[in-house]
Amino acid sequence: xxxxxxxxxxxxxxxxxxxxxxxxxxxxxxxxxxxxxxxxxxxxxxxxxxxxxxxxxxxxxxxxxxxxxxxxxxxxxxxxxxxxxxxxxxxxxxxxxxxxxxxxxxxxxxxxxxxxxxxxxxxxxxxxxxxxxxxxxxxxxxxxxxxxxxxxxxxxxxxxxxxxxxxxxxxxxxxxxxxxxxxxxxxxxxxxxxxxxxxxxxxxxxxxxxxxxxxxxxxxxxxxxxxxxxxxxxxxxxxxxxxxxxxxxxxxxxxxxxxxxxxxxxxxxxxxxxxxxxxxxxxxxxxxxxxxxxxxxxxxxxxxxxxxxxxxxxxxxxxxxxxxxxxxxxxxxxxxxxxxxxxxxxxxxxxxxxxxxxxxxxxxxxxxxxx
Amino acid sequence: xxxxxxxxxxxxxxxxxxxxxxxxxxxxxxxxxxxxxxxxxxxxxxxxxxxxxxxxxxxxxxxxxxxxxxxxxxxxxxxxxxxxxxxxxxxxxxxxxxxxxxxxxxxxxxxxxxxxxxxxxxxxxxxxxxxxxxxxxxxxxxxxxxxxxxxxxxxxxxxxxxxxxxxxxxxxxxxxxxxxxxxxxxxxxxxxxxxxxxxxxxxxxxxxxxxxxxxxxxxxxxxxxxxxxxxxxxxxxxxxxxxxxxxxxxxxxxxxxxxxxxxxxxxxxxxxxxxxxxxxxxxxxxxxxxxxxxxx
Numbered sequence: 001x002x003x004x005x006x007x008x009x010x011x012x013x014x015x016x017x018x019x020x021x022x023x024x025x026x027x028x029x030x031x032x033x034x035x036x037x038x039x040x041x042x043x044x045x046x047x048x049x050x051x052x053x054x055x056x057x058x059x060x061x062x063x064x065x066x067x068x069x070x071x072x073x074x075x076x077x078x079x080x081x082x083x084x085x086x087x088x089x090x091x092x093x094x095x096x097x098x099x100x101x102x103x104x105x106x107x108x109x110x111x112x113x114x115x116x117x118x119x120x121x122x123x124x125x126x127x128x129x130x131x132x133x134x135x136x137x138x139x140x141x142x143x144x145x146x147x148x149x150x151x152x153x154x155x156x157x158x159x160x161x162x163x164x165x166x167x168x169x170x171x172x173x174x175x176x177x178x179x180x181x182x183x184x185x186x187x188x189x190x191x192x193x194x195x196x197x198x199x200x201x202x203x204x205x206x207x208x209x210x211x212x213x214x215x216x217x218x219x220x221x222x223x224x225x226x227x228x229x230x231x232x233x234x235x236x237x238x239x240x241x242x243x244x245x246x247x248x249x250x251x252x253x254x255x256x257x258x259x260x261x262x263x264x265x266x267x268x269x270x271x272x273x274x275x276x277x278x279x280x281x282x283x284x285x286x287x288x289x290x291x292x293x294x295x296x297x298x299x300x301x302x303x304x305x306x307x308x309x310x311x312x313x314x315x316x317x318x319x320x321x322x323x324x325x326x327x328x329x330x331x332x333x334x335x336x337x338x339x340x341x342x343x344x345x346x347x348x349x350x351x352x353x354x355x356x357x358x359x360x361x362x363x364x365x366x367x368x369x370x371x
Numbered sequence: 372x373x374x375x376x377x378x379x380x381x382x383x384x385x386x387x388x389x390x391x392x393x394x395x396x397x398x399x400x401x402x403x404x405x406x407x408x409x410x411x412x413x414x415x416x417x418x419x420x421x422x423x424x425x426x427x428x429x430x431x432x433x434x435x436x437x438x439x440x441x442x443x444x445x446x447x448x449x450x451x452x453x454x455x456x457x458x459x460x461x462x463x464x465x466x467x468x469x470x471x472x473x474x475x476x477x478x479x480x481x482x483x484x485x486x487x488x489x490x491x492x493x494x495x496x497x498x499x500x501x502x503x504x505x506x507x508x509x510x511x512x513x514x515x516x517x518x519x520x521x522x523x524x525x526x527x528x529x530x531x532x533x534x535x536x537x538x539x540x541x542x543x544x545x546x547x548x549x550x551x552x553x554x555x556x557x558x559x560x561x562x563x564x565x566x567x568x569x570x571x572x573x574x575x576x577x578x579x580x581x582x583x584x585x586x587x588x589x590x591x592x593x594x595x596x597x598x599x600x601x602x603x604x605x606x607x608x609x610x611x612x613x614x615x616x617x618x619x620x621x622x623x624x625x626x627x628x629x630x631x632x633x634x635x636x637x638x639x640x641x642x643x644x645x646x647x648x649x650x651x652x653x654x655x656x657x658x659x660x661x662x663x664x665x666x667x
Contacts, residue, residue: 010449077410084409087382195388197405197581200509326507336579339415343496346417346447349440349628350478350643354540354559356629357605362534 035062047294053079215334223302235270389427401547419578421494431461436471485571566592620651
């Protein structure tokens with residue numbers, strides 16, 4: 001017979017793995033990528049994978065990127081699968097991002113913000129022209145960059161840089177432009193999306209957690225639909241900050257909170273026009289919040305916009321996709337969506353056979369009618 | 372990292388959660404029980420829901436069969452089986468339906484009737500049959516609670532009006548224990564009657580959609596139909612109205628896969644269930660031997 005049903009799957013899989021491994025090492029005279037190289041020279045890819053993988057483990061994130069040969073979805077997926085093997089040991093108290101060690105901080109609401117703006121590392125104002133000199137960058141040139149940096153900045157008055165910066169939102173709150181924070185909500189437990197499935201309606205903390213490890217492109221795409229007119233947020237970035245957030249845990253003996261490490265995060269707070277809900281409530285600016293592991297501003301801003309649009313949807317019922325919690329939250333996870341997309345490559349012989357049966361039966365009935 | 376040493380890959384809390392969810396699913400036949408569903412090292416949509424059930428339920432000494440499209444040898448079945456063998460030391464694997472304690476399957480229920488001491492785990496891409504008429508899960512949950520399947524019946528009715536036939540092929544909505552309607556996973560219509568009063572427990576796991584549901588043993592499972600329009604399974608008749616036979620084993624009572632013979636360009640039919648096909652060959656050759664003996 002001319003056709004042989006798929007057999008020898010095990011051999012095919014093994015051979016396919018060997019080819020992938022060959023392609024990874026095909027630069028035969030090259031040196032293997034060091035995980036530190038990925039962490040530093042592919043910094044933003046690395047942080048994207050950390051964020052979507054949902055485990056803050058920089059070394060394993062680098063390994064995942066190396067193993068996935070640079071595919072960010074695949075790398076985040078490997079990291080996420082690793083996560084399933086480790087138990088959740090504890091949870092921290094709510095961490096205060098006022099305590100962040102800032103590397104960048106801007107506001108598009110005010111020119112002068114308390115503590116000042118810190119532009120930091122960002123390409124917004126760079127000209128996106130190819131830097132041809134990097135094509136043949138020598139080790140000497142490469143290594144001189146850090147050397148020169150530290151030599152030229154020795155006279156920088158480090159002690160004049162504050163450890164922490166106040167929040168722009170606090171200033172707005174003091175002026176009575178945004179609602180005072182609700183002390184009752186502070187004590188609420190955060191919804192843990194890794195231990196509970198989303199059953200709608202879900203609390204805001206579940207939405208935030210889902211978006212925090214959501215896929216950047218998916219969040220951007222739905223947030224962009226809102227920006228363009230399928231929605232009506234018109235946000236202003238009160239503050240966008242990037243830096244290192246101390247992680248506090250209670251000391252095992254004294255119970256006092258102590259710093260166990262820090263995570264690099266991006267945090268974005270947007271304000272939007274006040275809502276006229278027709279009630280006698282005091283009108284305020286409304287808030288949207290975004291935060292994720294790593295330096296990823298597009299993701300944090302998209303998330304903040306979606307947080308705002310989802311709150312509108314939760315309060316008043318969704319009128320467009322970006323306000324619909326089910327639409328947004330069930331479609332932004334990269335691991336879920338790429339997995340399901342990929343699965344269409346698996347055999348569907350049985351279901352297709354069944355489809356053909358239905359089609360032939362209905363075709364047969366149609367033909368019978370015509371003759 | 373201790374992942375190599377942990378039986379069943381998942382941490383113990385995750386396995387415990389899956390077991391408790393499965394118990395609840397058995398207690399409320401057909402109800403989709405939500406669970407947290409961990410990420411597995413294979414893609415969402417490749418059977419991660421079924422895999423989590425298998426990993427949580429299997430123990431050393433158990434015998435496992437994994438099939439995909441009825442075949443033990445198809446790439447995904449091999450992949451899943453290798454992963455389970457790697458992470459569950461002491462588990463035996465088999466391709467024989469009869470020898471298996473636990474069968475994980477995608478798109479098929481074995482042709483051979485299952486027994487009380489066997490467990491069938493089906494991989495599920497879409498757990499909710501109402502998704503074809505209602506996109507919002509929140510609303511669907513309410514419809515299930517109220518046993519409100521009117522819109523689904525209207526959909527079937529519209530099919531009959533338009534095509535004189537219900538066009539749903541696989542994933543045929545099936546009512547369990549006279550209340551909840553389930554999506555029985557993408558099994559063909561052919562396999563749906565096997566769910567009814569099944570001796571074996573059938574557990575259905577949707578990993579991406581984070582749901583587990585069950586058809587408990589000896590429970591009614593009825594495909595959704597109208598009184599005057601009977602449920603029909605796939606027909607395998609040739610142009611003379613004769614039941615087609617498997618080109619390999621000659622069986623005329625199994626679900627057939629259709630191939631095109633590349634040398635003759637003629638369609639060829641073979642059993643979809645690989646183990647069933649092998650059993651029929653054995654029975655056939657035994658019958659042949661007996662025949663020869665009686666002639667001698």
